[in-house]
Amino acid sequence: MARAAAVTGPGSGRAEAVLSRLYLTVTRKLDGLLQGDYVGLLPGPGSEAGESTEYRPGDDVRRMDWPVTARTTVPHVRRSVADRELETWIAVDLSASLDFGTARCLKRDLAISAAAAMIHLTARGGNRVGAVIGTGDPVSGGAITRLPARTGRKEAHGLLRAIALTESRPGRSDLGALIDRLNRPPRRRGVAVVISDFMAPPAQWGRPLRKLAVRHDVLAVEVVDPRELELPDVGVLTVADPETGALHEVQTSDLRLRRRYAEAAAAGRAAIAHTVRGAGAAQLRLRTDSDWLLDMVRFVAGQRHARTRGVARPAPAPRPESEAR
Incomplete structure (x- = not known):
């Protein structure tokens, strides 16, 4: 089972070794499991x-x-x-809410691992890949950073390093503004990937996503932790909001509370899926407690099978939580 590498902060001497090991893992497993020529996660028709x-x-x-x-x-x-000169842009949401995880890794580590896989799938065919990164509320010092698209393995590894070593800031980044940056300046048709936990209200990012999908093939990678879907029965639990630092005590022994929490979480995820599908984008859900590489391989293989047959199908719906576990 592939485990997302825990990438440490900018000042750590282990960061380069961790990133190298992550990229090596992605390269070996994806090249071994995905046979054939891939120019990206959503290869578009060429000329x-x-x-x-x-x-x-x-x-x-x-x-x-x-x-x-x-x-x-x-x-x-x-x-x-398929066009050999595919250009892929990745929007990576590194809000403080991604510094959370109760399973094999943090959501941030899983987001970086997913970015590594997509950079590899795009760059190995000699294609260009760039990124925009959101790091929190602009009022609290957050910003949106743009990394220009380049070709080459060395440049791809540098792009991953820049994403992984970006420091999160307090507050939530504006996901709608982050997605909108993929439309500016206007670019020829390519692939756009949005990696986020999509905790922001769909009304904030739904319209920019629809606008992006008009011109590009869009993939929304949703990063989820199991505790965001249901609460365990562990008595009184103190939880902290990673974006504001506010502390709350929750009585998890209350069955009705756990049920309401699960229902609200399911409704929130359904709203995310509905907005993504309504925008005409594909959706890939990655969980911190599952084999994310295997989930990604299944997604890419499914996309290739659908395109080979020439049948326009929506991306497969996320598995029920009971099956995912």
Whole structure:
């Protein structure tokens, strides 16, 4: 089972070793489990003409190959070869709420690990990858940092290092503004990935996500800890808000409280999924208590299978929490 590497702060001498080990793990496992040529998590159609295949329900009728259709009397569509010059931009939300985890790692570590996997999948084909990073409330010293898109393995490793060593700031970053930065300046069609716990209200980031999906293939990577979905029965529990530092005592022995908490959490996650799907984006949920690399491999393999068959399908819905555990 792949465990997200715990990346320490900017002043730690272990940071470089941890990052190198993380990148090596991602490289070995993804290259071993994903056979074939991948230009990213959501490879888009390119401009080079490929072979013709028989039409299937859901294929784009604008790609009908009329000469082959006339010769065979069977509808055919012309496939296209994936663009080798794919450009991927990653928005990484490093709000203080990601400095939380009760399972194998912090949500922050899982977010960085997911970024490492996506950087590897994009950069290994000679494509360009860049990032924007949100680090808390601007009033409390947070900011949005832009790292330009570049090609090359050395540049990709430097990009991951810059993301991992970015220090979180108090408060919550504006997820809507972070996503909107992927639209400025306007870029040619590519892939946009948003990594966050999506704890901000969907009304804040739903419209920027829809706007982003008009031009790009968008993937929303949702990072979740099991304690955000249900409370354990451990008596009186003191919890701290990582964004404000406020402390609260919760009586977890109260069955009705735990039930209301689980129902509210399920409703919140359903609202996130509804907003992401409504924007036309794909969704990948990664949990701190599961094998995140295996979940990512399943997602990429599913995307490739759907595109190979030429059937437009939505991304698979997140598994029920009982099955995920």
